[in-house]
Amino acid sequence: MPDGKYPSTPRVDAWDKVRGAAIYAADDARPRMLHGALAVAAVNRGQIVSLDVERARAAPGVRLVLTHQDMQGVQSAGFLLGGGFAFQSFQPMLSPAIHYRGQPIALVVADTVEAAQHAASLVAATYAVEPFQLSLDAPAQDIVAQHGSPLPQATYADKVAGDADGAYAAAAVKVDATYLSPPQHPNPLELLSTVAEWRDGTLIVKEGSQNSGAVRHGLARQLGLDPARVQVLSPQAGGAFGQKNSHQSHTVLAAVAARRLDAPVKLVVSRSQGFHGASFRPASRHRVRLGADRAGRIAAAIHEADQQTSRHDLFPASFTEMTARLYGIRNFRGHERMVRTDVQTPGYMRAPFEHPAGFAFESAMDELAYALDMDPVALRLANDTTVDPLTGRPLSSRHLAECLRRGAERFGWARRSMAPASMVERDGTAIGWGVACGAHKAAASPAAARLEAFADGRIRLAVAGHEMGQGIRTALANVLARRLSVDPRTIEIIVGDTRAADQHLTAGSWGTASATPAADAAGERLIQALRSLDPGYSGGAPAEVLRRAGRASVAVEVATKAPGQPDAVFQRLQGGLPAVQGPEFPDFVSMSYAAHFAEVRVEPRTRRVRVPRIVTVVDCGRVVSPRTAESQVRGAAIWGLGSALREISETDGRYGGFVNADLAEYVVPVHADVPEIDVGFIDEPDPRLNALGVKGLGEVAMTGVAAALANAVHHATGLRIRELPIRLDQLLAAPAARPT
Amino acid sequence: MHPFTYTRAATSEQAVRALAAAGPGARLLAGGTTLYDLMKLGVERPSHVIDINAVQELSGFDTSGPRELVFGGLSRMSDVAADRRLVEGYPALSEALWRAASQQLRNMASLGGNLLQRTRCPYFRGGAPFACNKREPGSGCDAIGGIDRGHALLGGSRSCIATYPGDFAVALVAFDGEIDVLGPNGARSLPVEQLHRDPGDTPHVETSLRPDEVITRIRVPATRAGRASTYHKIRDRESYAFALASAAVGLEMDGDVVRQARIALGGVATRPWRAREAEEMLRGRRLTGRAAEEAGRIAMRDAQPGSHNEFRIELARRTVADALTIAAGRA
């Protein structure tokens, strides 16, 4: 059996990407293609009273204007967490109801995109407005505890181990602090975009997605079609980050228009409409209490959190699923509540719960270290575990302590002096060094794969999985190339295509751990098939064997699932529904881990914060594609920096919606912000989770980065800033953040 | 985008004639980085667009003259920013350009267009449903009492508190720059400091330029203060962002004593803001850290905070102080 570390092979689609040969949905440009543009609601809640589309209809080049009056027979696709397929239960344009500003109220289709956009601006509506609320400080009837709610309690009930309140009360050293995380938008560079067309009664949709299966089945439900009559092609998404993890609201509009017009319709949702038309990271507030003995053994942790949801859906949080498992804290209580606000339903922006929870919990850990006067790395090492505190089951693997040790070594942590504001450059620049850890569930989903080898030398793998830029094709190619002893470049990989394989949601860092074991198993099955043609076959190019046997091709199919999953999960896979297991498995619990070390420099006068370097060491099991894995970790460090120091979606209580809804005003890091990022991997396989030993990476890599930076800011300045993003607003507003 | 007609002018005179003929709905097109942006947002809705990119006499610049620097209205930000004589002799002017926008934008954007860029106020850019006196006179100002983190601390009125976002004009104001304009009645010149108007009750009238005038040239008198100068810009990220606060500073020094200081503030006022009282205070003083900080305080003495922008008063003070220190280091 092949094993050992994988080589750092180039990204298989790098060459295509730099040449523009990687094709995204909106790249589809053909004669006869029509273009859509959305008109959106100007109010945040209420009803459309009148909708005047006559001017839009009369505008030059316009072929069609759709409003809620033209959508008879179309259904909601259902909420992803309620047995449905969409990021929210509410489908705009099925009624006059307005649930959020920016909600589509009309689709204009025209010969050119300019004509469509112009005509969309001519759509005029009047509304009967209703009051709305946006704040986490909501009236009691808008607050729903997850515990005891209609949500599946196995996942969303309070997380309780031991007696946290009792142990906290008795603890010698305590921290009790509240942390805030703002709404944020993922802004994948590829805008939400769909090309819909009908061919012989079959709807064909091109859309960058992490979940082409849900798009397919969502459309089938919405339009009352047999799913066999809907095919979705999503060979690449130009970034997705959780925003493209389910069926979107605009897709069906393009499909209906294409049917009416009997022509392909392309609908690209503008950047600012994307701030309102798709999911985002909701605001959350976390109260964390930690109680420890004087030696730094943490006896109790209580983590209570409120997270924003929409009025029409209960979008729950899983903050404490992670924080309960980060350390060996025997007494833990986690409690989460959802706060109804008048927005589109929020969603799973990268490290959706782990990032805000990590900021809160790992900031509190730093506060505890200072309360104890104990080195923050030593505090974390003193609270390591091999057992899952919530279930008592063993952890399938945990190398967090090693991440901390290696990270500290690479960073030079030993040279740090503990006292805040104690490391200062000659010009007065304050230096701050911070550390924080992260964990993320290691989960897996069922996957179907079809592997075909041809006598002309081609090898083609079709598998459940999506390429969002994370490098799944490269990981699959590496695994299969090793299994078959062939050059990875000879393997064609088809992902995100419902015609080729049933597609499961690729998210939650389970993509690689789900797709690569399927590819590996398919490779093994292919070897068997080739052996039946040539008993002497022991790997290498299959074409030889096929030619000798006089066969044009040979194909094998496999289906794999996570440990302990029942066979019924395959039906969910076929039905486009999520079927994920993890972090809890029958015999163990699996998590990925990361340790981050960050340096900040704070200018003496202006207090401008700069970040020269970040060191991250990750335990994600076996690293099957070192090059793309490293780039995932770099991206996560940069995004963690953005989230910690830059990004906030601003809301105006008078209007609802988001005010800074473009890439000039929503401040993400640019190249000049990007520090030196040193990436390390433990690269120890976790064979209990799957044969390859792969855990997850994309999200754990970001979990804790913000806390490492916030802790570094504290170390540099003595200011403990508990609200993200940390900006000059707080650093200069002395009364709100006096040195501690 | 709303439909519009488009013509190209070959000379400045042609551009002026075309403007006059088309009436108030016409706009000149230089790099288009402001105009197209606002057209796509529906904030600018010109009926007629006159492209001046082919007008030869507007492009190019000359920084070699003994008395003044001369920049064509159409010279590109990136070309001017990279000019060696400017980088060495007038770093404030060069830095104000290369610390603005992005390389791609600077490659397109002209200096004339740069001076006339419009505010980043989200209620102005956002269109309906927001009320904005600048976009729709008389409709109100949603920034007041709204998200005013980036809004002006100096020069605001009850009608408008929009910040003038540009950087280059701030440096020009510090160095007594002038513009030459051509209109139907011939040419005239005016100090850049008089180009942008206080909002008062008419925030939609942003400049003292008439709708049918073309900026042909920008001129800056040669000065020894050019060398000991900087454009210091503090923003929400390291590049590609507008100023939270900025300061253009130029110094003429006798040893460590200030003979003459030039200070203009950016990002904090409704127009490029010359801080003359601070300049006066520094005259004849040793430029200590204390003195620099005092200059910052004086420069921001009249600042009026709103709901979310008070921190920028302190930031601007310190930005001025840092700018003075940086400039003095170049003397």
Ligand SMILES: Cc1cc2nc3c(=O)[nH]c(=O)nc-3n(C[C@H](O)[C@H](O)[C@H](O)COP(=O)(O)OP(=O)(O)OC[C@H]3O[C@@H](n4cnc5c(N)ncnc54)[C@H](O)[C@@H]3O)c2cc1C
């Ligand atoms: C994302 C983004 C970030 C930016 N960041 C910054 C920044 O940090 N700092 C900064 O200073 N700027 C910044 N800018 C603004 C940018 O510098 C301006 O858009 C640019 O300088 C405008 O020049 P232009 O030639 O493209 O003007 P255009 O868009 O062509 O014209 C702008 C206006 O000026 C008029 N006009 C143009 N030329 C003349 C002329 N010769 N005579 C009379 N009227 C004329 C036009 O009719 C129009 O009304 C940014 C812009 C963008 C889009």
Ligand code: SF4
């Ligand atoms: S500050 Fe000026 S530009 Fe902004 S909304 Fe008010 S009037 Fe309009």
